[in-house]
Amino acid sequence: MFYREAGEFKTSYVDDNQTFPIRFDRYRYYAVLAVAFLIVPFVINDYWANAVLLPFLIYAIAAIGLNILVGYCGQVSLGTGGFMAVGAYATYKLMTAFPDINIFFHIVMAGGITAIVGVLFGLPSLRIKGFYLAVATLAAQFFLVWLFNRVPWFYNNSASGQINAPERTVFGQAVTGPATEAWATYLFCLVFTVASALLARNLTRGAMGRRWMAIRDMDIAAEIIGVNPLISKLTAFAVSSFFVGIAGALFFAVYLGAVEVGEVYGINKSFLVLFMIIIGGLGSIFGSFAGAAFLVLLPVLLKNVLVGTLGWPTGLASHFEIMILGFLIIVFLVAEPHGLAQLWRVTKEKLRLWPFPH
Amino acid sequence: MRLKLMAALAATVMGVAPALADLTIPALNYRTGPYAPSGIPYADGFSDYMTMLNERDGGIGGEQINVLECETGYNTEKGVECYEQTKGQGALVYIPQSTGITYQLIPKATADEIPIWSVAYGRTSAVNGKVFEWIFNLPGTYWDAASIMTKYAMEQEGGSLDGKKIALVYHNSAYGKEPIRTLEKLSEKHGFELVLLAVDHPGQEQKSQWLQIRRERPDYVFMWGWGVMNQVAIQEASNIRFPMDKFIGVWWSGSEADVVPVGEGADGYKSVTWHGAGTDYPAMQEIKSTVIDAGLAAGDGTKFGEVGYNRGVYTAAVLAEAIRQAQEASGTSDIDATQLRDAMETLEISDARFEELGLPGFTGGFQLSCAQHSAPRTAFIQQWNAADQTWTPVSDFMEPDLEVIDPLIMEDSMAYAEENGITPRECD
Numbered sequence: 001m002f003y004r005e006a007g008e009f010k011t012s013y014v015d016d017n018q019t020f021p022i023r024f025d026r027y028r029y030y031a032v033l034a035v036a037f038l039i040v041p042f043v044i045n046d047y048w049a050n051a052v053l054l055p056f057l058i059y060a061i062a063a064i065g066l067n068i069l070v071g072y073c074g075q076v077s078l079g080t081g082g083f084m085a086v087g088a089y090a091t092y093k094l095m096t097a098f099p100d101i102n103i104f105f106h107i108v109m110a111g112g113i114t115a116i117v118g119v120l121f122g123l124p125s126l127r128i129k130g131f132y133l134a135v136a137t138l139a140a141q142f143f144l145v146w147l148f149n150r151v152p153w154f155y156n157n158s159a160s161g162q163i164n165a166p167e168r169t170v171f172g173q174a175v176t177g178p179a180t181e182a183w184a185t186y187l188f189c190l191v192f193t194v195a196s197a198l199l200a201r202n203l204t205r206g207a208m209g210r211r212w213m214a215i216r217d218m219d220i221a222a223e224i225i226g227v228n229p230l231i232s233k234l235t236a237f238a239v240s241s242f243f244v245g246i247a248g249a250l251f252f253a254v255y256l257g258a259v260e261v262g263e264v265y266g267i268n269k270s271f272l273v274l275f276m277i278i279i280g281g282l283g284s285i286f287g288s289f290a291g292a293a294f295l296v297l298l299p300v301l302l303k304n305v306l307v308g309t310l311g312w313p314t315g316l317a318s319h320f321e322i323m324i325l326g327f328l329i330i331v332f333l334v335a336e337p338h339g340l341a342q343l344w345r346v347t348k349e350k351l352r353l354w355p356f357p358h
Numbered sequence: 359m360r361l362k363l364m365a366a367l368a369a370t371v372m373g374v375a376p377a378l379a380d381l382t383i384p385a386l387n388y389r390t391g392p393y394a395p396s397g398i399p400y401a402d403g404f405s406d407y408m409t410m411l412n413e414r415d416g417g418i419g420g421e422q423i424n425v426l427e428c429e430t431g432y433n434t435e436k437g438v439e440c441y442e443q444t445k446g447q448g449a450l451v452y453i454p455q456s457t458g459i460t461y462q463l464i465p466k467a468t469a470d471e472i473p474i475w476s477v478a479y480g481r482t483s484a485v486n487g488k489v490f491e492w493i494f495n496l497p498g499t500y501w502d503a504a505s506i507m508t509k510y511a512m513e514q515e516g517g518s519l520d521g522k523k524i525a526l527v528y529h530n531s532a533y534g535k536e537p538i539r540t541l542e543k544l545s546e547k548h549g550f551e552l553v554l555l556a557v558d559h560p561g562q563e564q565k566s567q568w569l570q571i572r573r574e575r576p577d578y579v580f581m582w583g584w585g586v587m588n589q590v591a592i593q594e595a596s597n598i599r600f601p602m603d604k605f606i607g608v609w610w611s612g613s614e615a616d617v618v619p620v621g622e623g624a625d626g627y628k629s630v631t632w633h634g635a636g637t638d639y640p641a642m643q644e645i646k647s648t649v650i651d652a653g654l655a656a657g658d659g660t661k662f663g664e665v666g667y668n669r670g671v672y673t674a675a676v677l678a679e680a681i682r683q684a685q686e687a688s689g690t691s692d693i694d695a696t697q698l699r700d701a702m703e704t705l706e707i708s709d710a711r712f713e714e715l716g717l718p719g720f721t722g723g724f725q726l727s728c729a730q731h732s733a734p735r736t737a738f739i740q741q742w743n744a745a746d747q748t749w750t751p752v753s754d755f756m757e758p759d760l761e762v763i764d765p766l767i768m769e770d771s772m773a774y775a776e777e778n779g780i781t782p783r784e785c786d
Contacts, residue, residue: 047446051439149530149556159539159770160481160532162461166777178465256434258461260532262559263434300439303429313656314429315389315398 002351019201036190041183049182054255056296057189058247061196063276063288065243070274071282072204073236074216075125079137081269082144083241084248085261086114089154091249092163096156103168103176103253107192111246117144118241125233141270148261162260165253176253185254192250196243201285203239212236213283279329281341290340298325380692381418381681383408384426384444386454391431392560393585395615396666398657400455401427403670405656406649411678413648418681419691432585434458441466450681450698451475453673457533465778468492473699477673478609478632482536486771487703487731488782494702494731496676497632497724501766502735503608504537504580505758506630508544510606510739511578519550525576527567527583527591530556534582537608541580543762561587568594581607588616596623603628606739612749613665617742625744628752632737633672633721635749637663641716642671665749675715680705703728722755728785
């Protein structure tokens with residue numbers, strides 16, 4: 001009944017190639033966008049923005065970035081936290097060095113700088129694969145955090161080694177610093193998230209994405225049919241790091257406002273984003289969103305249920321939260337090893353035939 | 359669809375519960391994670407004192423105190439979430455319990471006009487109340503501690519540190535880096551050599567740092583540690599047979615949780631502190647009888663009388679007194695955050711008042727002012743006795759070298775003011 005192609009006639013290549021070829025799917029997508037852009041900004045408050053929606057949007061960008069590398073190109077990376085830190089410190093240096101340039105461009109440039117760093121650390125991927133590459137990217141994680149802790153130039157010689165985002169505006173509305181409105185920061189991040197998702201979706205559908213997937217599925221076969229592994233792997237690293245860098249920049253500038261590299265961009269962050277894409281679904285843009293939602297919203301939800309509704313002591317609730325989350329991850333992965341995205345695909349298939357499955 | 363479903367579900371359970379009492383104090387505790395050994399005693403002490411006031415006096419000025427616990431796990435992201443969640447519920451003051459979270463909240467709370475009291479942690483230059491209108495860091499700062507530790511070492515060495523070597527083992531974070539600037543200045547002034555040894559979060563791995571200490575043979579080791587890092591450092595020091603009486607921790611590296619696991623080896627370890635340890639105070643006995651024995655304790659009661667617990671009691675007692683003075687000054691029992699801030703700026707607690715509160719000789723009396731958001735800025739050295747399991751004071755209250763520190767505070771706070779476009783207030 002839902003998601004049916006019957007009766008939809010495509011008369012041009014443009015129609016045939018659109019992101020959401022099924023009409024129902026397309027309208028659903030427009031509806032989500034309309035809610036996100038036109039309704040949420042009017043009802044959002046500080047709590048919803050800072051505790052729920054901003055982290056969700058920002059982690060979604062990071063997950064999209066990592067998904068390109070791991071899910072589409074098959075190169076395992078544990079350096080996400082370090083690359084996010086590159087984005088954050090790049091924004092900080094740009095923000096303080098060129099205060100007159102709009103923060104929007106700083107964040108995009110920070111993504112570009114992260115892409116360059118990502119390519120540098122991606123070079124070993126030409127020689128080493130699988131778990132060994134994971135270890136190499138792990139080195140990037142530790143090296144980058146160490147670097148930002150060690151070299152005072154990166155944090156403008158502040159006594160504490162922290163970086164603080166000064167106030168910057170977009171169209172006269174503050175998006176960083178303490179005096180921000182919830183809707184402004186939300187919309188700012190939303191624009192980046194939607195743009196990232198669109199860009200990633202179209203890259204992965206095009207020639208570049210096909211090259212990545214060829215490398216992922218079997219690199220020797222890909223090379224034989226004419227895919228250049230050097231270019232494919234390094235573009236994957238560049239594009240992935242670009243998104244991850246933007247996520248790190250937003251995480252610092254818009255969401256937290258003050259950052260201490262070891263704590264915020266540590267190895268935990270790398271694992272968290274990796275878990276997001278594994279739970280959400282490797283090689284799926286929707287999966288990146290689903291995974292980010294799962295790991296950002298669920299802990300907040302559990303905390304509010306356990307402490308707010310049931311009135312448990314906070315320490316106990318916090319332990320239970322970890323246990324429930326871990327249990328749910330196992331359940332989900334046993335039930336559907338390909339993640340939430342696959343679950344969604346199956347649901348869609350079922351919905352197509354419902355209510356007459358035969 | 360799933361997302362929307364979740365959001366709808368979330369909306370139903372996230373409805374903000376109305377505050378039960380009128381004096382709401384959020385407590386950003388951490389009872390989980392690698393810093394829990396340090397976090398639990400403090401959280402228990404703070405809550406138990408407030409419960410004692412509720413039980414014994416019916417709150418403060420007739421208003422019940424509602425301690426709103428929120429678990430941060432010493433994690434800044436969760437700290438922000440806790441802040442956003444509780445600030446709408448009439449929060450009077452934030453006590454972030456983490457230097458990282460303090461840095462995070464300084465601009466936010468200033469914009470929201472809620473005072474922050476970082477109890478001897480956080481940003482040192484917040485002492486300058488002319489710049490940091492909403493931030494307090496009594497009774498002392500890390501720079502004061504660094505100076506007091508140096509002074510104590512100097513006294514032990516017969517008045518001079520010339521040609522000596524001091525190693526600083528520090529948590530590689532904003533917290534651990536705070537004293538470096540002061541120690542560098544002091545090493546110039548007194549002619550000692552400073553060796554910096556960073557320990558990364560969470561601090562369980564310190565073999566290489568202590569190997570280096572063995573090689574460098576410093577005369578003193580100072581430590582800025584927290585959570586599990588403390589126990590590990592004291593264990594390692596004991597392993598390399600470093601003389602324990604030359605190993606001095608900051609006030610966050612000197613509680614039972616840090617020394618007991620090391621056993622005999624920790625005997626003689628020293629730390630800075632500003633309040634007494636143990637249970638020999640009338641107020642502590644009242645907590646025991648009205649809260650712990652009555653089964654109302656926040657924790658399991660085993661932390662009672664530990665250094666961390668007493669620090670929670672100190673914080674609660676001073677805060678309760680500030681609320682009392684705010685109620686007197688404003689003439690209403692149901693005070694708001696601004697009234698509390700005003701009262702904290704003129705807060706005066708004399709030695710006699712501490713005695714009335716049932717804490718005689720617990721800590722030094724002090725008087726805050728609009729320009730000075732930290733007082734008395736004195737501390738003493740305590741030493742661990744492993745056989746009796748007690749901390750004993752081994753020095754009197756000492757004053758830091760304000761000649762060195764105050765210019766640094768001025769410099770750093772003015773830099774902050776300039777960075778953030780703040781014009782310092784005119785006041786004394």
